Amino acid sequence: MDQSVVITLGFLVFAIIMFAWEKIPLSITAMIVAVGLHLTGVLSAKAAFAGFVDANVLLFMGMFIVGAAFFETGLAVEVGNLVTKVAKTETRLIIAIMMITGLLSGFLSNTGTAAVLIPVVIGICKKANFSQTRMMMPLVFAAAMGGNISLIGAPGNMIAQAGLQQAGLQGFEFFDYGKIGLPMLIVGTIFYATIGKRFLPATPSRTPDASYQGNDDYSHIPSWKKWIAGLVLVGTVAAMIFEKELGVKLYVSAWIGALILVATNVITETAAIVVGSSLAYATPIGMPANTMVYNIAGYSFMDYVKAGIPLIVVSMIVSLILLPILFPFHP
Structure with a gap:
């Protein structure tokens, strides 16, 4: 047979x-x-x-499950706490917040990353007596910029990929977006750590949301679940990076990781779901993460305009410089 x-x-x-x-x-x-x-x-x-359904939808479904396990086991909170421990000054804290948020957002849900790290940053600001109003905006902007680090970082990246494939053209490699997105994140971080600090509101324009609670308690989560969540995330991303060498499609790798997490009960089937978009910095409704901190930090609409438009200009400059060099129209 x-x-x-x-x-x-x-x-x-x-x-x-x-x-x-x-x-x-x-x-x-x-x-x-x-x-x-x-x-x-x-x-x-x-x-x-x-x-x-469409392969791109399958990819995001799988990665949402992998990301949900990373968040719900409390592993993301531990990563955030570990990195921000080195932040002894406001400038260092801005750099730490933006880099860790941006890097996590490159492979996980932008909105989910922001949601988990917001209470971490609030706790650090309270302990170190920093203004949380000045820290929330860099966090959510970094979450948006991080979506441009990898092919799976934001829905728009995969929409473009699908369009190229349907047209019979060569699609992007896993880190092609990162050639522009990572420098953009680095330059954006440097901008807010230096010149851009003056655009961040020092005090709330409105009354902050006093009902907002801090970190969820993850002490009841077994350490083995955190280890599995972390290892599956690393393994899934590695499989995606070496897609051609392994001969396994991106969405297949994502679902292998998702199945492992559900099968080992790291995350339940019902918990196994949030989509943001990129470069929407200038309004509180431009992306979900912006809206999250709108009430928490007591921002006004104009706070986003003042702090976001300079970042849009910086991002455009970085893009206009790097795009013709890395992706020439006439190679």
Whole structure:
């Protein structure tokens, strides 16, 4: 009997047993079969997932689950606390906040990253007697800039990728966006650590939201869950970076990571979901993260205009310099 037939029958039996047994959610069983049939060479990635949705949607679904585990286990909070411990001055704190937020946002949900790090920064500001009003805006701007570090950093990146592929053109490599996005994050960080500090409001324009609570308590989360969440994130990103060498599509890697997290109960099936966009700095409604800190910090609409427009100008300058060099129209 042909090997592919044997493998297919094996997965069929597995699916029937698991559907009847219901020890793991039915949706997870279905995804295991789809991923397994592709990895064993029975079906191409496109054929294996043809019954689901667009590959780019699958990619984001998988990465949302991986990101959710990173956030919900409290690992993101620990990373934020660790990095910001070196921040003894306001300038250092701005640099630490923007770099860690930007780097995490390059591979996880921009909005999720901001949501988790906002209480971390508030706690640090209270302990060190820094103005949290001056720190919230750099945080959410860095979350937006971080979306331009990798192919999976923001929905717009994958929309462009899909458009190129549908036109039969060569798509972007995993870190092609980062050639522009990382310098943009670095320059933006330097800008707010120096000249841009004067554009950050020192005091709230409105009354801050007094009902906002601080960090959630993650002390009840077992350390093994944090380890698995971290290792799966690193492994998933590594698999995406070496997509061509491994011969595994980005969305397949994302779903392998997601399945591991659900199967090990690091994150539940029902908890396994938030999309932001890039360069929307100048208003409190430009992206979800901006809106998050609007009430918390007591900002006004004009606070975003004053602090955001200079960053847009800086970002445009960086882009206009690097784009023709790294991606020439006439190579």
